[in-house]
Amino acid sequence: xxxxNIENFYQHIAKILSILYAAFxxxxxxxxxxxxxVDNPDEYGLHSPHYTAGFFAMLxxxxxxxxxxxxxxxxxxxxxxxxxxKAFLKLTRVSEPIYQTTTYQIEKPDVPRIPQTEGDGSSxxxxxxxxxxxxxxxxxxxxxxxxxxxxxVRHILDS
Numbered sequence: 001x002x003x004x005n006i007e008n009f010y011q012h013i014a015k016i017l018s019i020l021y022a023a024f025x026x027x028x029x030x031x032x033x034x035x036x037x038v039d040n041p042d043e044y045g046l047h048s049p050h051y052t053a054g055f056f057a058m059l060x061x062x063x064x065x066x067x068x069x070x071x072x073x074x075x076x077x078x079x080x081x082x083x084x085x086k087a088f089l090k091l092t093r094v095s096e097p098i099y100q101t102t103t104y105q106i107e108k109p110d111v112p113r114i115p116q117t118e119g120d121g122s123s124x125x126x127x128x129x130x131x132x133x134x135x136x137x138x139x140x141x142x143x144x145x146x147x148x149x150x151x152x153v154r155h156i157l158d159s
Contacts, residue, residue, distance in 0.1 A: 007146050008050060010153040012036060012057035014141050017156070020067060020083045021091050021134050030058060030069070031077035047075060061087075064157075090156050091134040098136050099151040 015035045020028075032047075033039070036054030039047050047055075055075050061067045062078070066087040069078035083091070129135060133156060140148035 005053065007150065008036075008053055009057055010150040011146070012054045013061065013153050013157075014137055014149050016058060016061060016067070017083070017087065017091060018134070018138055018141060020081060021088075024083050024088060027070075027080035027082045029073065029077055029079050030081040031073070032058070033076070087156075090159055091132070091137070093133050093159070094128055094131045095133050095136065095155065096131065098133070098155045099140065099148045 012035050016030065019030060019034060032051055032054040035057070036051045039051035041047050052075065055077070058067070058069075058078050058081070059072075062069060065084050067078075067081055068084055069082075070080040071078070073079050133152070137149075137152045137156070140152045
């Protein structure tokens with residue numbers, strides 16, 4: 001049985017890294033709404049556990065030196081966030097396919113597969129671009145496959 005909090009953690013980490021990579025090298029605010037979805041606090045002003053976990057995923061990435069930020073925005077986000085050198089290098093690394101599945105190809109044909117060789121009709125530069133870790137992360141997010149997301153995020157955190 002999967003621990004839903006860990007699956008959510010991987011999903012949050014993947015979204016955070018993807019958003020900050022798209023803004024790199026600019027510093028920008030990063031909101032939990034973009035990571036965990038919009039949440040309405042309860043009558044006591046407390047957010048849902050899923051929303052709060054998105055906020056703490058941001059802080060965890062900062063503690064582990066994957067992102068930097070200037071200040072928190074209550075528990076709604078962080079201000080002037082940017083990837084660290086460490087995270088940027090990990091995301092721009094070329095890697096053999098980290099996780100390959102065919103199930104989402106049938107359900108989601110708009111998710112591109114990673115070309116394996118030049119024999120697939122792709123040029124070496126296209127193959128290398130598809131093998132960038134950030135592009136594998138983006139494909140995993142686009143597929144919605146929690147196993148693919150977990151494997152790519154673990155690859156980033158392990159390497």
